[in-house]
Amino acid sequence: MTGYADCARVVRDERFAHMPPDNLLAFVGFPDWREHPALLHLFTSMITLNPPDHTRLRRLVGSAFTARRVQGLRPAIEQMVDGLLDQLSGEVDFVDAFAFPLPVNVIGELLGIPVQDRGQFQSLVSDWAQVLEVISPEVVSRADPAAATIRDYLAGLVEERRRRPADDLISALVQAQAADDRLTDEEVLSNAAFLFAAGFETTTNLLSNGLAALLAHPDQLKLLADRPEIAGAAVEELLRFDSPVQISSRVTTERVEIAGIAVEKGERVLAYLGAGNRDPERFADPDRLQLDRPDNSPLSFGGGLHYCLGAPLARMEAQIALPALVRRFPSLAAAGPGQRRNSLTLKGFSSLPICTTG
Template sequence: MKASDAWGGGIVDPTDALALLMSPEGRLDPYPTYERLRAHGPVVQAGPVFYVVTGYAEADAILRDARFGVMDDALRDQFMPGWRESPAVLSISRSMLRTNPPDHSRMRRLAAGAFTPRRIAAMRDVVRAQADELVDAMLAADEPVDFMAAFAYPLPVGVICALLGVPAADRPLFRRWATDLTGVLEPEITADELAVADRGATELRDYFTELVAARRRAPADDLTTALVQAHDGGDRLSGDELLANLIVLLVAGFETTTNLLGNGLVALLEHPRAAAALRERPDLAPAYVDELLRYDSPVQLTSRMSTAPSRYGDVDLPPESWVIVLLGAANRDPRRYPDPARFDPWRAQIAPLSFGAGPHYCLGAALARLEAQVAFPLLLRRLPGLAVAGRPERRVRLTLRGHATLPVSVGREAAPVTVPGTPPGAAGPTP
């Protein structure tokens, strides 16, 4: 069955809808398939012990429920025989991303000092200065400019590398390595894709092995030094955990934000009245960024395994159920957000699940928000003629949704357009 046929004719079986979601066409635009799944309820059984969650309330509750955790070593042995032979799976599994308490709590606590509200707020001027430099370079470049390569990648990678103490000269290396590695986060992966992910994991591990050795010789005021000292100080962080968490902090520190900047810019350019309002009112940026996160989430799903019986959405979930929480679908749940397919930064109580919830809530969420809150008003103010200048290319990914390329014309720098007395309703879709 072709994806287009399924969309046109309707889907009765949630298993078929899930297969469609995993197809290349389904990954490029998952939102129609989410609605096919939602038609069966907020929690849907798609296999003997396999469930899919599309409801906002149910997703939020499951992510906070202590009866649900991430897949541990014993379950990986059951579902992924031979996983220890994969550098990519092994790296992710030894990080805070794929561990449960108490190990997760211990690792997260060690890294949390770099992401306190005070430290994040103090980075605003640094982020603004970096964003200004990138816009200067865009203005000096030949058009069209690939926004992903020129701005969406270098801004967040520069910020997270500064936190980790990665030299500026090394930062261009990480985009391919991270792109390769993050394939392992997809719900389905082929042997060829796994080989690519393993290559990225190996290169990242080799890099951080050298950086760790350098910080042992010459400590610095950065997160890498702090984690090295935690490892060397005793049993608080093993060697595998040290390297795995450095890799995950780097990759997670820019992949999500890169996708947020690309997805968000497209949404703003498709809604020029909303963009004009933000250009004139940068103080509106927090609500805009939350709505952009909701409208086209850079992270579309996460998964959990149940350890005890539970009941959600009138569905009984037995122990060892595998639950796919579709964050992108939950963010468009009409029970939570009226007219959810409409971009509307004036919504009340925007609280997207794009960064998760509960113990695994994204450690760098505040930093990602800060970067976007600085970047979008700055781009719109300095580049009022900014426009898509060609066909954007989506990455064929579901978990991490974003663009591979996004060609734009930047025009010339000019004074911002004045939009006097913009009422709340003006931020809606352009007629």
């Protein structure tokens, strides 16, 4: 599906579900998927499950990942942004200098990961996330040790928070185990690992994709610098224009007709979210970047039962960071071509050289 309405239906209609991992992973050659950490920790997290398992995990994790907890991070995010901007000078790689360290420190702050431990996770998460692109022996062989390292680190942190709770998300997930309907130890670890990885992988792409789009459209960059009050609308447009997540996969649970096509039960359906976000039937002049675009509702965070739990946090980070960046450096410009990641599902930059001085 490539049209906006059809993509929206795929991610919102419960008749389009996630393929059960036993079926999916056996199909791609991994019937022993539970023996591979990269597959086990992804396919036992709530992102890949269907009701009732998904409903239960979403409720328990959501009770810890509250709006109050997210909004409470605003002062810390503003301080992190200012600190990172203070360190930018001359020509720098925006990904390494800003787009990675900001979200990894934000999600690290939320989860309760000590500052000195956060930097090690960039390459680990990058290796693990490759299984979202393609599941092959070569990819899994790199992803497994990365996922195992992340899991082992979080297991130690969970044990520490069980002994000495703190005001962080790890402690809240551990405490959710005290209820009658509780998270198991493995559920705490799988979902903490997923939240940590997703919490900066996609936001790093949002920031780098967003800045690349602004640099390619100087009039819009100036608009954001002159009118920071449009930050909310601007981030929605940047999400639409170059979505960090491009594809969402589902399987039909019954015979469904969509886009004039009869899709039989058990067929796989791909929603190309990036294409839906450029659908001319939904967006006027869709290939034009317009930060103050009215009636903007991109598909970038999915929808329905699986709407991204971290969407409010990602939005807040971008709404704070991008206006502050363009105000701080009025002569901000590209310092060379950026390097796109070799990926289909998660779209972003591996490097984005910028010049902060005129």
